[in-house]
Amino acid sequence: MSETSSSRRSASKDAVKSYFAGKYNKVLDSILEAEAAISKSPTVAEDLSGSSSSGNSEMSHPSLTASSATSQGISKKELLQQIAGSLFSTSIERLKTAHSSEVSSTPEYSVNDSYGEQECRECDGVFKCSAHFEGAPEYYDDETESGPALEPMTSNSEKDPFIDVFLDKLISRLVPEKLPEREHFSSKTTIEHDLDTGRVPVFSATTLGSNFKKLSKKMGSIFELQDSIVRLLTWRNPTGTVTSLILFTLICFNPMYLVILPIFRFVYGIVVPGYVRKHPLQRSIYPLKRNHGSSLLYDVCYEGKNEYSYGQQFFSKSFMDTLESRNQEIDEISELDKRTENTGELKQGMKVLINLRDMQNMTSGTLHVIEAINSFLRKSSSFQNEECSTKRFFTGFLLIVFLKILSPFVNWSYVCSIFAWCLLIYMHPRAHPKIISFFKTGTMGKEYKNLKKREHQALNMIFDEQPETKFIEIFEIYKKALLPNDWKFFRYSNRIFDPQDPYRRAQQFPPGVDSLADVIPPTGWSFDPNFEWKIDNDVDRWVVERGLNLPITGEFLFDPMFKRRRLIHRVIKNATPVA
């Protein structure tokens, strides 16, 4: 019963597959033609009509090459009609093949497939669609965005490149029309319901692509933020690091600063500078050319000495309200206006590229982090290394108890702020090696002690849990010889090989071996060496459990061709199962 159903399913699958292959080849060919027509040919209409009437995909290629030779202008309307026409012809093609091969097992695919076809549903049938042939641009427009029907096509084609739309449609046909929400992904029962109600967002390659494009432009600020955080953590901006530490300390002692500081940042970082820009404070201070002297904090915190110039730190940007700078500013702006937008575009392109690279780095970084977390979780939780995992459990347990008892006596403000200061001082590029070497010298002498300690610790734990045991079965199958009651050993198999067995029905040998020595236990288990292979004498029991209705004699179960008996063996679970 199950065999028949599975075979039918596979057959229908193959049919669908071949159907898809044929259909999309045709659609693709016609699209390629249309693309070529857009770029080159004015006289492609005839070729197209020819190819569509013949319906042969091989035929379309010569026509394409022929059309590419000519190069004259073509009106957009004509061109669009051609595109629509080619689409329409392919859809007719597809329908024809569908009718001839009568692949009726997938009706939902055969009805709504390509552009023309989907629109044809509106006019309730294929044959009325000849009327649509003239007004092809209209319904193409309808298809891509539900605007007014007679909107000119040009704007639309600029928005959505043709191939994008095509890909989008392709994907939307290949995947189920409505994808379930993520939260429902695990429970299958709700999917159907959601599909019916139709409030599930649809997957679209175009939207995804455009979103990525927009994101890559807009992600700049996020990456800048990320970059500035990294700069702060690595002491590349020492005063910034110290300032953020001070602010962090403030937050630790008064969490209200979590609200206050962003507002402060908004008011004094955005609003007040805006006010000052509009109503300058009349502070015309003349900037100095040279500056002498340097700050202690810089020289202490910077890795290389005098890498920066103190003079540059001072007096460079704070004179924006002097008249000279305003003059320059205005000149620059006017020049920028005059210049062609080439440089701007170049800059923008570079920015997008940088953003894309950062995005790529971010995604790969996220993957690394996720992998690291996963491997840690797997290692610590799987008890592959019994000692290690036990130790982890023990330390974890102790920590829970200890921290719970300790928690009421902790002043979090001090702990957090002191921890942050220590951590960042530890992370300082110049202080880091010194701190490490300081602690290493302290631990040098302890190494021997540690070794002894470890040896001692090894005896702290004992792993003497009773391992799990189970029994395995193997069937010793005999084949009927020429004489009655003459049986010949056939093989050891893990299948009963009764008349209903699929292998037997397929007239194949069951998987098996000739010697018991070749029988291996299931993975993660090993044979009990103190146990021999034993013949199961309680035949009735395993026969009844399997629902077989065959004669039993002694330890054997008979059928017209074969007899078999069950051998059992005891297996013990390995201490370290394979992951």
Add this chain to the structure above:
Amino acid sequence: MDTNSKTKVQTENKKIKAKFIHNHGQKPSLIQITPPMISSTLFHAYPLLLIFDNALANIMWLSDDKCLTFIYLTSIWLTISFFIPVETEASHFLPFTKILRLWLGIISGAFLFLSFMYYIVSLIASLRDTEPPTLDEIVVLLESVLDKLEVLRNELNVWKKLKLSFDGVNKECSGKRLFCRLFLFGTIFQIIIMRYISPGTYTRFFIITGLIYNTSSFQATLRLLWRFTAVRNFYYLGIESFKISSFLPKHLKMEQIIPLSQGRAITVPLVEVLPKLLRDKKGDDHIHILQLLLNEQKDNFGNEDLKILEIEVYENQRRWYQNKNWSTKLLPYERQNYCIEIKNTDGTLTMRSCLPPDGLGEEELPNNWHWINDNWDGTDWIYSDSAWKEIGQYSSLESFTRSRKWKRRLFHL
């Protein structure tokens, strides 16, 4: 023909953009005209000038690295806290907190001192290493110091701002009076504050405020707060409540105006002037009688005098936003929509609110006073800035207030 007209149009459309004046351009070399004595003195003072300039820049937060200045500020705060302990609620961490604060105070004090010393040492070292400054460089530095000091003076000169604001009410406000008021109110205000805030917090607050007062952000904050009428009202509260006018009726009437402005009246011989005054008058009974009297008893009036009084009512308006319409609503502490200038006993002038000219015209005049003109004569608007300082006759972006005078004369028999 066509091309000609085109070029003409182009030349007409072409406009030229004026540029700002450069204040700090190239200057003639100073070496020849400066005596060597001054040059050498300036050269020796150069490091000191640099230190002073840097100190001023730090006070004004002109550094691009605001974080550094913020760290200095925090260090100063912690150092102050070392000397003036912060009052905290008792907790079981008190000893630890105390020790931490003391330690932080010492550390930050040491940090500040070391930073200062390091700066001076590195400054001297870098001066030794680099070539000596030219005279022009020293002068530029001097200018920079002067600019900063000028800005500081402008921003710290609260007195000037106060006086400017007072001008809205009193044309000439004596400094003594202003000082008395400030002193009185300041003291009361401080006593109230001191009751609720400990001296330590008070001192800290003033030191920190002093350190950030000259930042552009703080100045911008003050200006932005000054935009709110509530803030201005609070600021002028003291003046309002101490003004004599607040005990008097709000709008002056003719019967009050005439005695108050008696001093301005001119006395002329009656016989000569009265006929002229009465020449065109008709209608009213009392004028008719006057005319008859004049005709009959011309000789009897021979030695008597006629008092003539001109009343000037100021009409004031304020513009609350740039590019918006003029409003009759004015700030509560300044001169009101219609007011009249009155001389105080000490000679200063005060604007006192009065009824609008129409209202004054309809009122019955006190005994023996008669209008000379039938209507009020209005002058053109005079535009002035927010503090009523005159700008000119035309409305510009600068002008926020305007006023005009309505004149009418009276005579007393």
